Amino acid sequence: MSVEEKFVSLEEMLVDLKNTTELMIDLAYSALIFGSKEIAKEVVRLEDYVDELRTKIELTALSIPRSIEESREFLTLIRVSTAAEEIADAAHHLAMVVLKGAIPHPILPLTETETEETITRVKVSEKSVMVGKTLEELDLAGKIGQRTIAIQRNGKWTYNPDKDTVLRANDIIITRGFAAGKKMLKDLASGALTKF
């Protein structure tokens, strides 16, 4: 790899590190709110991924030739990746609370309804307009402020789904977004709303 390629690779990995750790916080709180061990397990899996990513970032940063002046900048990168990994670890610990199986206190699910940005879980009905459309075509983020963070299909979860993902009947989707778009999403998924 040339130095330029290494820079591009480093940049992409840093974007991935930021997005993955933010997703882990989202998923860990979702696991808690929905009492979902499946989502909690995904947080545990992502923690391993972040561990690997962090090592790759550090090795790449160390392999780029630099002057003494530039060394301080690279040290910042290494410190950032260390701190990001701590975010991942903290999300992991939150997920472990769910996995250890202590019965959720009845207060916990309520926290979700009062926050400004909320997590929503809907099942796509056979008669929903969402069926057969890609996430890009639906543009839930742009239109109703709901970002799809995970999709469950045939018992298998996909996190941070690609914009080309085509939704199918019986998919379960988890979104993060503003309370305003929550009801609209539920109505779209159930088939009660056909235009938006």
Added chain:
Amino acid sequence: MSVEEKFVSLEEMLVDLKNTTELMIDLAYSALIFGSKEIAKEVVRLEDYVDELRTKIELTALSIPRSIEESREFLTLIRVSTAAEEIADAAHHLAMVVLKGAIPHPILPLTETETEETITRVKVSEKSVMVGKTLEELDLAGKIGQRTIAIQRNGKWTYNPDKDTVLRANDIIITRGFAAGKKMLKDLASGALTKF
């Protein structure tokens, strides 16, 4: 305080804990992207707040009478508050990277443009339609998917501003939201866009 009041108080504190720790992650990454020591300092301040909040939650949970069966549920609450505080600690460490003053590597600001959900910083111009309106009236979250996470006025920062906050000329606002609404926000703030 009656047992009912304690439950309400516990619920409100848990919502606050979740929102504050999520905000801290947002702000810590913002501090890094913008190289802002001011925002980083706020993360440090919020960490102290979360420490106090956690203690209050634990003391309240312990002061509610419960049966042996219910004790497990309360233990979950205590574990959740511990894990949430770890999230706060991790955000704090990320903020410290900014505060320690290591020169940011040129790659860091780029990470912001490529992520799906982005942080935007705009200054409200005198001729902007935003001047004199409350956040509720503007409804940036509902209309362009941009949630205002912080406002700077006369050098002072306000985080998670209230919906009744009236915007003034020269306010600097930081939002979190989808890339689609970013340009619109910039145009609204500069005065180039007067309707949305």
